[in-house]
Amino acid sequence: MLGFSWFSAEAKAPVVVDAAGAGGSLGFNSYLSIATDGTITILSPNPELGQNILTSFPMIVAEELDADWTKVKVLQAALDTKSFERQVTGGSGAVPHSWKRLRNAGATARHMLIQAAAKKWNVSAEELTTSDGFVINSKTGNKLSYGDLAEEASKVEVPKEVKLKDRKDFKLIGKAVKNVANKDIATGKPLFGLDVYREGMLQAMIQRPPAFGTKIKSVDAAAAKAMPGIIDVVIFRNNVAIVGKSTWEIMKARKVLKVEYEKSGNIESTADHDNIFKTLLETGTPTVRRKDGDVETAFTNAAKVVKSEYQCPFLSHSPMEPMNFFAHVRPDGVELVGPTQVPAAARSDAAKLLGIPEDKITVEITRLGGGFGRRLKTDYSNEATELSSILKAPVKVTWLREDDMMGGSYRPAVRYRFEAALDANGNMTGYKCRGVGINSGNPTREDNFPSGAVENLLIETVEHASPITTGAWRAPITNFLAYAEQSFLDEVANAAGKDPVQFRLALLQKAKTTPAGAIKYDIDRMIGVTKLVAEKSGWGTKKGGFQGFSVYFSHRSYVAQVAEVIMKNNKPVVQKVFAACDCGEVVNLSGARQQVMGGIVDGLGHAMYSKLSFKDGETQQKNFDTYRLIRMRDIPEIETHFVDNGIDPTGLGEPALPPTGGAVANAIFKATGKRIKSQPFTDDDVFKTIRATQPKTIQPKKTPLPKSSLKRTKAS
Amino acid sequence: MAKYKLQVNGKNLEADVAEDTPLLWVLRDHLGLVGTKYGCGIAQCGACTVHLNGAAVRSCTLPVSAIGSSKITTIEGLSENGDHPLQLAWDEVDVPQCGYCQAGQIMTAAALLKQNPHPTTDEIAGTMHGNICRCGAYHRIREAVKLASTKI
Numbered sequence: 001m002l003g004f005s006w007f008s009a010e011a012k013a014p015v016v017v018d019a020a021g022a023g024g025s026l027g028f029n030s031y032l033s034i035a036t037d038g039t040i041t042i043l044s045p046n047p048e049l050g051q052n053i054l055t056s057f058p059m060i061v062a063e064e065l066d067a068d069w070t071k072v073k074v075l076q077a078a079l080d081t082k083s084f085e086r087q088v089t090g091g092s093g094a095v096p097h098s099w100k101r102l103r104n105a106g107a108t109a110r111h112m113l114i115q116a117a118a119k120k121w122n123v124s125a126e127e128l129t130t131s132d133g134f135v136i137n138s139k140t141g142n143k144l145s146y147g148d149l150a151e152e153a154s155k156v157e158v159p160k161e162v163k164l165k166d167r168k169d170f171k172l173i174g175k176a177v178k179n180v181a182n183k184d185i186a187t188g189k190p191l192f193g194l195d196v197y198r199e200g201m202l203q204a205m206i207q208r209p210p211a212f213g214t215k216i217k218s219v220d221a222a223a224a225k226a227m228p229g230i231i232d233v234v235i236f237r238n239n240v241a242i243v244g245k246s247t248w249e250i251m252k253a254r255k256v257l258k259v260e261y262e263k264s265g266n267i268e269s270t271a272d273h274d275n276i277f278k279t280l281l282e283t284g285t286p287t288v289r290r291k292d293g294d295v296e297t298a299f300t301n302a303a304k305v306v307k308s309e310y311q312c313p314f315l316s317h318s319p320m321e322p323m324n325f326f327a328h329v330r331p332d333g334v335e336l337v338g339p340t341q342v343p344a345a346a347r348s349d350a351a352k353l354l355g356i357p358e359d360k361i362t363v364e365i366t367r368l369g370g371g372f373g374r375r376l377k378t379d380y381s382n383e384a385t386e387l388s389s390i391l392k393a394p395v396k397v398t399w400l401r402e403d404d405m406m407g408g409s410y411r412p413a414v415r416y417r418f419e420a421a422l423d424a425n426g427n428m429t430g431y432k433c434r435g436v437g438i439n440s441g442n443p444t445r446e447d448n449f450p451s452g453a454v455e456n457l458l459i460e461t462v463e464h465a466s467p468i469t470t471g472a473w474r475a476p477i478t479n480f481l482a483y484a485e486q487s488f489l490d491e492v493a494n495a496a497g498k499d500p501v502q503f504r505l506a507l508l509q510k511a512k513t514t515p516a517g518a519i520k521y522d523i524d525r526m527i528g529v530t531k532l533v534a535e536k537s538g539w540g541t542k543k544g545g546f547q548g549f550s551v552y553f554s555h556r557s558y559v560a561q562v563a564e565v566i567m568k569n570n571k572p573v574v575q576k577v578f579a580a581c582d583c584g585e586v587v588n589l590s591g592a593r594q595q596v597m598g599g600i601v602d603g604l605g606h607a608m609y610s611k612l613s614f615k616d617g618e619t620q621q622k623n624f625d626t627y628r629l630i631r632m633r634d635i636p637e638i639e640t641h642f643v644d645n646g647i648d649p650t651g652l653g654e655p656a657l658p659p660t661g662g663a664v665a666n667a668i669f670k671a672t673g674k675r676i677k678s679q680p681f682t683d684d685d686v687f688k689t690i691r692a693t694q695p696k697t698i699q700p701k702k703t704p705l706p707k708s709s710l711k712r713t714k715a716s
Numbered sequence: 717m718a719k720y721k722l723q724v725n726g727k728n729l730e731a732d733v734a735e736d737t738p739l740l741w742v743l744r745d746h747l748g749l750v751g752t753k754y755g756c757g758i759a760q761c762g763a764c765t766v767h768l769n770g771a772a773v774r775s776c777t778l779p780v781s782a783i784g785s786s787k788i789t790t791i792e793g794l795s796e797n798g799d800h801p802l803q804l805a806w807d808e809v810d811v812p813q814c815g816y817c818q819a820g821q822i823m824t825a826a827a828l829l830k831q832n833p834h835p836t837t838d839e840i841a842g843t844m845h846g847n848i849c850r851c852g853a854y855h856r857i858r859e860a861v862k863l864a865s866t867k868i
Contacts, residue, residue, distance in 0.1 A: 049814055050812075050813035050814030050851045051813075176810070178807060178810045179810055181812065181815060182806060182807040182810065182812055183803075185806075185812045185819075186791075186798060186802075186803040186806040186812070186819075187791065187792065187798040187803060188750070188751020188752070188790065188791030188792045188819045190751075192753075192816060194750075194754065195750040197750070203745075228734065246733075246737075246741065247745050247754075248733070248734065248736075248738065248745070252734075318850060319814070319816075319850055320753070320755050320763060320814065320817045320848065320849075320850045321753070321755075321814070321816045322755075367815065368814060369753075369814050369816025369817075370816060370850045370851060371814075372850070400757060401756045594813055594851075594853065594856070597852065597853075597855055597856075598813055598852040598853060599852075601852025601854060601855075602850075605852065623756050623757075623758055624755075624756045624761050624848065625758060625760050629848050629850065631845045631846075631847075631854075632845050632854045632857070632858060633842065633845045635855065638855065
C-alpha cells in the first residue's frame with residue numbers, strides 16, 4: 001500500500017503501510033492510499049456541511065491521479081493540523097485554498113506510479129500514459145493497474161515538481177459527479193453529531209439566559225433533580241445544565257427547573273433598535289471606510305440627488321441539525337466529537353479552558369447538518385468540554401430548536417443610508433453610504449462596486465454595541481448589503497432615466513477607463529456575468545414577467561441574477577431566477593448547481609419571510625412556527641449558467657446568495673411601482689394589501705387602506 | 717416508566733420509557749435508530765417523519781403510549797437494501813446537500829407515493845411543503861419524487 005501526506009506531497013517520502021496498518025491509521029492522518037486491489041482511499045480534511053466538499057476535494061485528487069473514480073473511497077479526516085492546512089469550512093474558501101495542493105497530491109502519486117511502471121518495463125517514463133487507474137504503454141499496449149504498481153511506486157523518489165494536467169484533459173473536473181454520501185444519507189446512517197452515542201455517555205441540555213443582557217440570580221433545581229432519570233444539575237458560568245441519560249427526561253426536567261434572572265447589561269427590544277438606527281444615522285460618529293474625491297462638492301453641484309434607506313432584521317442561522325457536541329475529558333486526554341466548521345478552534349479553546357496542551361485533545365469531525373456560519377463559533381463545543389470536565393464523564397450536549405433560536409450569534413441587524421449625486425446627463429458623480437450596524441463589525445464592503453466607478457465617494461459606518469450576540473451568517477454582511485445596494489442602484493438608474501443593466505455596465509466601463517481610487521474587484525468578470533445573465537434572461541426583450549437585475553461580487557466570485565415576478569391575485573410572485581456565475585473553474589457541476597440553486601433559495605427565503613425580533617432582550621420567534629423559512633411551494637424556477645474561463649476556482653458556497661434579494665426587490669418594483677426598503681419583504685404592504693387596480697397604475701406612495709384589509713401574511 | 721412493545725421495521729422491540737415520551741426519542745435514545753432526526757420538536761419541520769401503518773407522522777409529537785399495535789417504519793426500514801425507488805432517485809437526481817432533513821423528506825414522499833403513486837408537481841409540492849430543507853434543495857427533492865413516481 002502506498003500512502004503519503006497529500007498536502008505536503010512534494011516534501012514527504014511516501015509511507016508504506018500494510019493493509020491492516022493502513023486501515024487502522026487512515027482515520028487519523030492525511031494519507032492518500034492505494035491498496036493492492038486498486039482501491040484508492042482519499043481523506044477529505046475540511047468539514048462537510050452541504051457544500052459537497054467530501055466529493056469535490058477527492059475529485060480534484062483523483063483527476064490528477066487519473067484514478068478510476070468508481071474505485072475511490074472517501075473518508076472524512078479528523079483534525080490533523082500537522083498534515084492538513086486550513087481545516088475550516090467558511091468564507092467559500094476551501095477549494096480556492098486547496099486547489100493546487102490537491103492537484104499536486106494526485107499528480108505526484110501519478111508520477112510515481114509511472115516511474116514504477118517504467119522501471120518494471122525498462123522503458124522511458126516519457127512513453128507512458130495513464131488512464132482510469134492504469135499505467136499504459138501505448139507502443140506495446142501493455143498496461144499495469146495502480147494496485148499492482150502501488151508497492152513499487154511507493155519506493156520511487158518523491159518528485160519536487162510535477163506537471164499538472166491541461167484543463168482540456170480533465171475527465172472528472174467540470175462534470176456532474178454525485179455526492180459520495182448519497183446512499184448513507186438516503187438510508188439514515190449515523191453521520192451527524194447528533195447521532196453520536198457512546199457507551200456510558202451522559203446527555204445534557206443547558207438552560208441559558210432567555211434574554212440578552214441578563215444573568216442568573218438564583219436557581220432552584222430541587223424539582224428538576226427529583227425528576228426521573230436526572231443525574232445532576234450543574235451550574236457553571238451563566239448556564240444551568242441538566243444531566244441525564246435520555247433526551248425526553250431532560251426536556252421534562254427542564255420544565256420544572258426554576259431559574260431567576262437579573263439584569264446584567266442593556267435590555268433591548270426591536271423598537272429600541274429602530275430608534276438607535278435612526279439616531280445613529282443622524283448623529284453617530286462614523287468610521288470612514290473609504291473616501292475618494294470631493295463628495296461635498298459633488299453633492300452641492302448635483303442636478304439631482306437620490307437618497308434612500310434600507311434596513312434588515314437579525315436572522316437566526318437555523319441549521320436543521322441543532323447545535324450539539326460530545327466531549328469526554330479524561331485525566332490522560334480529551335476526545336471531542338461533533339459538527340464544527342472550525343475543529344482547530346474547538347481544540348484550542350478546549351486546551352485553554354482545561355489548561356492542557358492541544359496535543360492531548362483529539363477532534364473528530366462529524367457531518368454537519370448545515371452550518372451557514374453558526375458553527376464557526378465554539379460556544380457549544382466549549383460548553384460540552386467544560387461540562388464533561390465538571391462531570392468527569394463523557395457527555396453529549398444537545399440544543400433544542402428554541403435554544404438555537406434564542407441562543408444568539410445572529411446575522412446582525414443593519415440600516416443603511418445611501419445617497420447619489422447625478423449630473424444633468426444622469427451620470428453618477430457622487431455616492432455615499434452610511435451603514436449603522438448592531439454588533440456588525442463593518443456593515444459595508446467599502447472596496448466593492450460601485451467603489452472605483454464614482455469619482456466622489458464616501459463609505460462610512462457607525463456601530464452600536466449590544467448584548468445580543470452576532471456572527472458570520474452565510475455571505476456575511478453582503479447577504480443584506482447586496483440587496484440594499486443593488487436596490488439603491490436601481491433607484492439611481494431609474495432617477496437617471498437609464499436601463500438598470502446599461503447603467504451598471506456604464507459604471508463598470510468607467511471604472512475600467514478612469515478608475516477612481518483602488519479597484520479591488522475584477523471589472524471584466526463583473527461585466528462578464530452581467531452580460532451573460534442579460535442575454536440568458538432576455539433582459540429588456542421578454543414579455544410576460546417583470547424583470548429585476550442585480551450583480552454582486554463576494555468571496556472572490558461574481559454572480560449576476562435576473563428575477564422574474566408576475567402578479568397573482570394582485571400580489572407579486574417570484575416566478576423565475578436566472579443566474580450567471582463566475583466562480584472560476586467549476587469542480588463538480590452537480591454540486592456547483594446545488595450551491596447556486598440553494599444559495600438563491602436561501603437568499604430569496606430569508607429576504608421574503610424571515611426575521612428575528614426582540615422584546616426585552618428576548619427573541620420573539622423561538623421555533624419554526626413563528627420564524628418562517630422558505631418551503632417547497634415558495635420556490636421559483638431557477639436557471640444557472642457558469643462562465644467558462646479557466647480561472648482557478650474562486651469559491652461558490654456563498655456568492656450566489658447576495659444578489660437574489662436585490663434582483664427580486666427590483667423586479668417587484670417593476671411589477672408594482674413599490675420599492676421595498678426592508679426585509680422581510682412579506683411585511684411590506686405590497687404583500688398585504690388587496691390591490692383593486694392593475695399594478696402599473698399604482699402610485700409608488702403607500703395608499704391608506706381600511707384596517708380589515710391589512711392582513712398579515714400568515715407564517716406557514 | 718412502562719414497557720412498550722413496538723413493531724419497528726418488521727421487528728418486535730421493547731422500550732422502557734415514560735408514557736409521554738415522543739416516538740422520536742424512543743427511536744433515537746432507546747432503540748438506536750438515529751436515522752430519524754430532531755429538527756424542531758413541534759411538528760413544523762418534518763425531519764422526524766416516520767410511517768405509522770404506512771401514513772406519514774411526525775414522531776417528535778407522537779407519544780409512545782398512543783402507538784399501540786401500529787406498525788412503525790423508519791428510514792432504516794424503508795427498504796431492505798436502500799433501494800426503495802425514492803432512495804435510488806435521491807442518488808440519481810443527486811439531491812442531498814447537508815443531508816440532515818433528507819430522511820424525513822424521503823419518508824414524507826414515500827407515504828405520498830403509496831397513497832398517490834403518480835402525483836402532479838403541485839401535489840408533490842403540496843405534500844412536501846411540510847418538510848423544511850434549510851439548504852434549499854427543494855428543486856431536486858421535487859424532481860426525485862417525480863422520478864421515483866415513474867418507477868413505482
